[in-house]
Amino acid sequence: MVKRMIKYVDEYRDVDTCLSIAEKIREISTKPLNIMEVCGGHTMSIRKNGIQKLVGDNINLLSGPGCPVCVTAIKDIDKAIALSQIEDVIICSFGDMIYVPGSKTTFAQAKAEGKDIRTVYSASDALKLAKEEPLKKVVFIGIGFETTAPTIAAAILQAYKENIDNFSVLSLHKTMPQALGAVLSDESCIIDALICPGHVTTITGTDMYEFIVKDLGISCCVSGFEPVDLLRAIYMITEMFEKNQPALLNAYERVVKPEGNIKAKGILNDVFKPVDADWRGCGIVPDSGLGIKDKYEKFDADKIFDINVPDSKENSACICGDILRGAKKPNDCTLFKTACTPMNPQGACMVSSEGTCAAWYKYGE
Amino acid sequence: MCWSIPGKIIEINDNIAKIELAGVTKEVGLDLIDDPKVGEYLLIHAGYAIQKVDEESAKFTIDFLNGKINGKEND
Amino acid sequence: MDKITIAHGSGGKMTHELIKNVFLKHFDNEVLNNTEDSAVVDVSSKQIAFTTDSFVVKPIFFPGGDIGKISVCGTVNDIAVSGAIVKYISCGFIIEAGFDISELEKLVISMAKTAKEAGVKIVAGDTKVVDNKEADGIFINTSGIGVFDNEYRLGVKNIKPGDKIIISGTLGDHGIAVLSKRKHLEFGTQIQSDCAPLNNMLLDVAKVSGEYLRFMRDPTRGGLATTLNEIVSPDTFGITIDEQYIPVNEAVKGACELLGLDPLYIANEGKVIIIVDPSVEKKVLEQLKKHQYGKDAVTIGIVTQEDAGKVLLKTRYGVTRILDMLTAEQLPRIC
Numbered sequence: 001m002v003k004r005m006i007k008y009v010d011e012y013r014d015v016d017t018c019l020s021i022a023e024k025i026r027e028i029s030t031k032p033l034n035i036m037e038v039c040g041g042h043t044m045s046i047r048k049n050g051i052q053k054l055v056g057d058n059i060n061l062l063s064g065p066g067c068p069v070c071v072t073a074i075k076d077i078d079k080a081i082a083l084s085q086i087e088d089v090i091i092c093s094f095g096d097m098i099y100v101p102g103s104k105t106t107f108a109q110a111k112a113e114g115k116d117i118r119t120v121y122s123a124s125d126a127l128k129l130a131k132e133e134p135l136k137k138v139v140f141i142g143i144g145f146e147t148t149a150p151t152i153a154a155a156i157l158q159a160y161k162e163n164i165d166n167f168s169v170l171s172l173h174k175t176m177p178q179a180l181g182a183v184l185s186d187e188s189c190i191i192d193a194l195i196c197p198g199h200v201t202t203i204t205g206t207d208m209y210e211f212i213v214k215d216l217g218i219s220c221c222v223s224g225f226e227p228v229d230l231l232r233a234i235y236m237i238t239e240m241f242e243k244n245q246p247a248l249l250n251a252y253e254r255v256v257k258p259e260g261n262i263k264a265k266g267i268l269n270d271v272f273k274p275v276d277a278d279w280r281g282c283g284i285v286p287d288s289g290l291g292i293k294d295k296y297e298k299f300d301a302d303k304i305f306d307i308n309v310p311d312s313k314e315n316s317a318c319i320c321g322d323i324l325r326g327a328k329k330p331n332d333c334t335l336f337k338t339a340c341t342p343m344n345p346q347g348a349c350m351v352s353s354e355g356t357c358a359a360w361y362k363y364g365e
Numbered sequence: 366m367c368w369s370i371p372g373k374i375i376e377i378n379d380n381i382a383k384i385e386l387a388g389v390t391k392e393v394g395l396d397l398i399d400d401p402k403v404g405e406y407l408l409i410h411a412g413y414a415i416q417k418v419d420e421e422s423a424k425f426t427i428d429f430l431n432g433k434i435n436g437k438e439n440d
Numbered sequence: 441m442d443k444i445t446i447a448h449g450s451g452g453k454m455t456h457e458l459i460k461n462v463f464l465k466h467f468d469n470e471v472l473n474n475t476e477d478s479a480v481v482d483v484s485s486k487q488i489a490f491t492t493d494s495f496v497v498k499p500i501f502f503p504g505g506d507i508g509k510i511s512v513c514g515t516v517n518d519i520a521v522s523g524a525i526v527k528y529i530s531c532g533f534i535i536e537a538g539f540d541i542s543e544l545e546k547l548v549i550s551m552a553k554t555a556k557e558a559g560v561k562i563v564a565g566d567t568k569v570v571d572n573k574e575a576d577g578i579f580i581n582t583s584g585i586g587v588f589d590n591e592y593r594l595g596v597k598n599i600k601p602g603d604k605i606i607i608s609g610t611l612g613d614h615g616i617a618v619l620s621k622r623k624h625l626e627f628g629t630q631i632q633s634d635c636a637p638l639n640n641m642l643l644d645v646a647k648v649s650g651e652y653l654r655f656m657r658d659p660t661r662g663g664l665a666t667t668l669n670e671i672v673s674p675d676t677f678g679i680t681i682d683e684q685y686i687p688v689n690e691a692v693k694g695a696c697e698l699l700g701l702d703p704l705y706i707a708n709e710g711k712v713i714i715i716v717d718p719s720v721e722k723k724v725l726e727q728l729k730k731h732q733y734g735k736d737a738v739t740i741g742i743v744t745q746e747d748a749g750k751v752l753l754k755t756r757y758g759v760t761r762i763l764d765m766l767t768a769e770q771l772p773r774i775c
Contacts, residue, residue, distance in 0.1 A: 006386055006387045006690070006693065006694060006697065007371065007373070007386075007406070008371040008406060008418055008423055009370065009371065009386075009697065011423075011427050012427075013756070015756050015757060017427075017430055017431065018757055019757065019758075021430070022757075039367070040775055041367055041368060041775065047761065048755075048761070049755050049756075049757060049759075050755045050757060050759030050760065050761050051757075053759040054757060054759060067775065068775060069775055094411070094772075094773060094774045094775075095700075095771025095772045095773045095774075096771075096773045096774060096775045098768075098771055099767075099768045108768070119771050119772065120625075121411065121412055121625050121699065121772050122394075122411050122412020122413065123411065123412070124394055124412050124413070125412065125625075144367070144411070144774060144775070145367065147367035147369070147410055147415060148367065148410065148411055148774055150397055150413075150415070151394070151397070151410065151411045151412065151413040151415070154394060154396035154397060154413060157396070158396070197367065198367075199367035199369050199408070199410060199415065200367060202369075202408065202415055202416045203415060203416075227757065228430065232430070253419065253422045253426060254418055254419050254420075254422045254423035254426060255408050255416045255417075255418055255419065257419075261397060261415060261416050263397055263398065263399055264397040264415060264416075267396065267397060342767045343767060352775060353767075353773075354775050361764070362762065362764045363761045363762050363764075364761050364762035367774065367775065368700040368773055368774055368775060370697045370698055372698075383628075386694045386697065386698065387690040387691055387693055387694025387697075388629065388630060388690065388691040388694060389627055389628065389629045389691055389694035389695045389698060390627060390628035390629070391627040391628070391698060409698070410774065411774045
């Protein structure tokens with residue numbers, strides 16, 4: 001067996017370092033502290049490594065709305081699946097979406113019924129496919145936050161430059177700050193601090209969290225995804241909380257700069273514009289979605305294809321909205337592990353493997 | 366969300382870098398990166414590099430954490 | 441003629457030519473050469489182990505193996521983990537018209553070589569051809585028979601709290617090797633499939649452990665995590681495995697990190713989970729490490745009385761969490 005360190009990954013998984021930071025957290029923490037980890041990837045890493053069990057009983061880790069698959073409205077999933085029914089359309093999607101149910105079916109089932117649906121690793125793979133299949137219309141399902149949207153923007157720009165006319169994107173992209181504001185301003189919000197999404201912030205920079213610190217008095221610490229990163233972020237948050245000094249902190253300096261990735265932001269803003277978006281579990285959040293600008297409308301699947309799907313209703317017993325706001329936990333829900341499981345998800349928090357309820361189900365409490 | 370992983374640039378051809386991690390290589394887009402160089406580390410997401418890894422900063426963090434934990438304050 | 445056509449499956453002259461020039465030429469044994477409708481064979485025990493499996497892997501040729509090799513290994517290993525001595529295999533081919541005959545011959549040669557290494561005979565076979573686009577290249581089904589040389593039977597019912605859980609080597613090699621060649625996902629790696637016939641190695645394990653060998657299973661589809669979940673039951677026992685001992689090649693780890701996959705859920709085609717009484721743990725590990733297919737064998741966990749029905753993972757940080765079964769299929773992800 002070949003053993004070798006993966007650089008800039010394994011150092012941040014070191015056991016001694018993690019256990020020492022965890023001990024420090026338990027030493028300095030004197031009062032209950034509710035921390036929301038915004039990002040689904042953070043939820044996964046915390047649960048997968050058991051971090052919530054290392055930080056002591058004062059620290060309460062709650063999951064937030066940062067799971068782009070979870071917060072995709074059922075109507076939008078239905079729209080995407082409806083596109084696959086159109087003749088000569090090839091749907092390309094990230095693997096995350098393939099098993100997510102719409103109101104009636106999934107991409108996986110549509111594929112089983114003979115529709116051309118392909119999993120891709122990158123939007124550039126979808127563009128390659130469009131060039132290989134000039135008689136087909138390749139539609140890429142664009143999900144993801146500010147981390148992923150610039151990569152789709154780059155693919156659109158490349159298609160524009162090369163004059164590809166059979167490639168388009170159904171943009172279901174969303175942006176974080178507006179949804180965070182909505183969640184944290186809600187009167188039921190009990191959050192004292194945020195662990196901010198490390199890779200979204202790699203692109204956006206840290207400015208967008210200023211209002212949370214200044215106007216809402218909630219500390220924000222940007223964190224990476226490895227256990228050392230997360231424990232360090234929790235330590236830094238706890239330190240400021242004990243001093244009663246909300247602050248904007250960065251525990252992921254190796255890739256997160258205050259200004260973010262200026263080139264990526266430029267490309268994002270060249271291709272996309274803010275639009276209202278429907279967040280499953282949260283409702284319509286103004287200016288929180290990304291629509292394709294008119295200049296690139298020939299790549300906008302919304303404009304090319306005329307798709308109308310009916311509205312759909314959530315299970316009335318579903319409390320995903322409360323869970324996404326951090327107000328409730330999965331085991332507060334009557335459907336959790338009974339009617340609502342990863343095989344048969346009833347709400348946003350179970351549909352994706354990194355949703356709060358899916359993570360609790362998979363890794364335990 | 367935003368599953369991303371650092372990889373080292375071993376080759377650059379136009380706008381595509383071949384990156385390597387643990388002996389696995391993959392081609393990724395450089396559209397979002399300024400002035401990439403062979404030998405640098407990139408953060409890779411969905412087939413594109415989204416940022417360079419600041420290696421000095423990374424080293425400082427790890428050294429700092431190890432120093433602080435051993436009871437020695439680094440200032 | 442260099443391509444398979446419908447005529448090759450029609451039962452006429454072309455079928456017979458194909459059987460003679462490709463299948464009989466390489467599988468060559470006295471039973472098969474009789475070309476009767478059934479293979480008539482001797483078996484030395486009253487009970488036999490009998491299994492069947494079908495193989496549809498794409499691409500057909502992958503680093504470290506091919507669909508032919510895996511079709512023999514898969515069935516050989518399924519018999520071997522029951523504790524039986526593998527004797528005979530059958531193989532059925534469903535081939536898409538247009539398939540290259542030279543590629544078919546490569547697969548048949550690979551199957552013959554693997555069967556020879558395992559010491560098993562391919563004694564029956566069948567070929568069908570379907571129209572172009574009605575099958576994806578080639579599908580293979582193999583069935584197998586094994587005999588027992590004693591009365592002791594392995595099974596989940598033998599497993600007791602305190603038993604040790606051994607894995608015969610590194611995880612995820614096969615799944616990653618195959619994935620590395622999938623269109624639009626390609627990545628460069630030296631990883632080869634671990635696809636191998638394990639029957640001889642497992643017979644040696646059985647010899648040194650006798651009735652202290654409780655149970656064996658190969659973690660194929662769904663990986664180690666899914667297979668362990670198939671074994672536990674709320675009425676009997678749980679399993680806890682320790683993350684720090686789980687063997688994964690760094691290149692497999694790298695590919696998993698790149699694509700957002702978990703090696704515990706990736707298919708293996710040359711590994712076995714072996715559950716033993718602690719008194720034979722050391723002997724079994726020594727025996728495995730003597731074999732080329734067992735050199736990375738290691739104890740990874742223990743059977744427990746508490747948490748019956750659950751598979752738990754003790755993380756490297758010392759805390760325990762649930763290790764669930766695979767739900768659907770693992771796909772490369774961005775979240």
